[in-house]
Amino acid sequence: HPRRLPCVRNVSAGLRPRIAPTKISGLSPRLTLFLSSETPLTDRFSASLPAPADTDHLGALLADELLRASPGILAKGLALRLEGNLGAGKTSLIRAALRRLGWEGAVKSPTFTLLETYPCGGLTINHFDFYRFEEPEEFEDAGFQDEFRPGAVCATEWSDKAFPYLPPADITIALSIEGLGRRVEISAQSPLGREILASLSESWNSTAAA
Secondary structure: OEOOOOOOOOOOOOOOOOOOOEEOOOOOOOOOEEEOOOOOHHHEEEEEEOOHHHHHHHHHHHHHHHHHOHHHHHHHOEEEEEEOOOOOOHHHHHHHHHHHOOOOOOOOOOOOOOEEEEEEOOEEEEEEEOOOOOOOHHHHHOOHHHHOOOOEEEEEEOHHHHOOOOOOOOEEEEEEEEOOEEEEEEEEOOHHHHHHHHHHHHHHHHHOEO
16 A cells, blocks of 8 residues: 655755755655755655656656646746766656656657657657767757747756756756666756755655555
């Protein structure tokens, strides 16, 4: 049966710096949540994703939060930075989010095309991969700056290859291999990003299964 985990809630300002991250004890070994007390809890979230279904679940919750935050995205757009080595699950996460948003077509990695675009859920999801960039100026030469616009969610892989031309991120999602599964670490870099991350954290905790 589902096991309800502690809700992630915002905390007041004025947290002391340089405090070691705190591990919340007593959680299911299948889903472990770590929170850092160095920053407000809505700025940082991480969890273990032992099975592919956990990555899909996170992607679905992310899609739900994109829909919930759609007024802000329609007004300003959203820059979503995806970090992780090859095979870490970046495309799997995006695929799960797109399915939740109603996309029924193929979802493939944009490694060779550089950009795959999916209009769904009343938003435009732009999935970039800059792995093949030889110079960061290629970002400007391709006109990709124009895709970072109101109503668009721009998810970028290998973002460092497009610096300094890439617009600042609202949310960063870092995926890594952990045992036979994965680990995700999410941080927010803007007010809209914090709003999405706070709600995502609470949704994850309320639906996590033992």
